[in-house]
Amino acid sequence: MSRPERKKAARKSPAERSAEIADAARHVALEQGLAAVTLRSVATRSDVAPALVAHYQPNMDALIASTFATIVSAEIDEVVALLATLPGPRERLGVLLDTLLDGTRDDVTVVWVEAWALGRRNDALAASVRGQMDAWQEVVQGVVEQGAASGEFETDDAAAVAWQLLGMIDGLNAQALVRWGDAGDRGSLIHRAVEGMLGLGRGALSTAR
């Protein structure tokens, strides 16, 4: 008896409608993955005809790409804000690792994994992926450089360390996505690993908090 009847969408300003559609795409991506961001799924979610979604976007590849960018950059902003509240590089790095590996962002991890895969057939998305990876790298590199400057971290290539850290984080998260059975604690051992990379004593990151 509950029919998803849709009379006709109220007329709204292009800016507002466009924002609504982008938001619907964001929700679909977080709930069902980037691959589920389709002309019709986004239309249904924003309670609008499929043609209207197409009307407000150059094409679906672009909507998928921008949806990815929106989701990831929001996460970056969130983490950056969190790091800003911490006193020093050691605390920042420790919290960075713990936060990104705490398992509460699996929806974003799914988006990442699907973006890697879909990016091979969607150039706009591939560009977005590279852009957001660079953005993340910049954040992490910043923390590493602070540590190197203060003498707490021992490294001569903060950029490489940042890439390495991101790769490790992404991999562990992607893995946990599949291994959901006994995922357990990603991120307990990683402290040791990172301490090794940066010439820190055992526990330097864990006890920092």
Added chain:
Amino acid sequence: MSRPERKKAARKSPAERSAEIADAARHVALEQGLAAVTLRSVATRSDVAPALVAHYQPNMDALIASTFATIVSAEIDEVVALLATLPGPRERLGVLLDTLLDGTRDDVTVVWVEAWALGRRNDALAASVRGQMDAWQEVVQGVVEQGAASGEFETDDAAAVAWQLLGMIDGLNAQALVRWGDAGDRGSLIHRAVEGMLGLGRGALSTAR
């Protein structure tokens, strides 16, 4: 002028034809990714009508899953054989890292990444992925345990270390896939990281070779 004319496939034994189709699927997956393993692409590749591919497989999900398993388990066997030629755990671990991160297996990495993504909508594939991850983990855990037994590695949870290592490796490879521009050397820093995880001195893994 060059028409891909196909008269009619020679009649072969079911076993042989089935193997041919599986092989065609393997090639398609390695060359264009798992997502390209489609009824028609595999049929074309094995020079056979699409219906025949369907005839020899319960469904495409199953073919994709078995193709994934074939590719990954072949890689595992290959690496296991390589490791068997080395004298001790330290050499084995070093070579393991270097081999998996040398960038010569990007085709397999693509298959992994797409498997993670497609596995969310293909249960058979998801099961295959978990199975192959377990197989990899077993191999790595074996090496770690050897090192722990001989006192070279310092750890009380070889299983967790193995998972951690695999996550790091997968992440770095997946990242390099996108970042192909300046991928450079994945795997130089990882030695330090792993040394940190296992309580080894700096360079213990690198100089082992």
Added chain:
DNA sequence: CACACTATTGATCAAGTGATCAATAAGAAT
């Protein structure tokens, strides 16, 4: 040689995708 078995195929279906466009109607402007 004739026959039975079965590997192989062409044709066809339903489902889902992105995309286009003329037609409609809501809301603003006069």
Added chain:
DNA sequence: ATTCTTATTGATCACTTGATCAATAGTGTG
């Protein structure tokens, strides 16, 4: 109140996907 602008839509197309099945044609057997 009437006109005009344009946000919104239904209908429809082309394409790709997995899947089914009756019909065809090799191949070995009796």
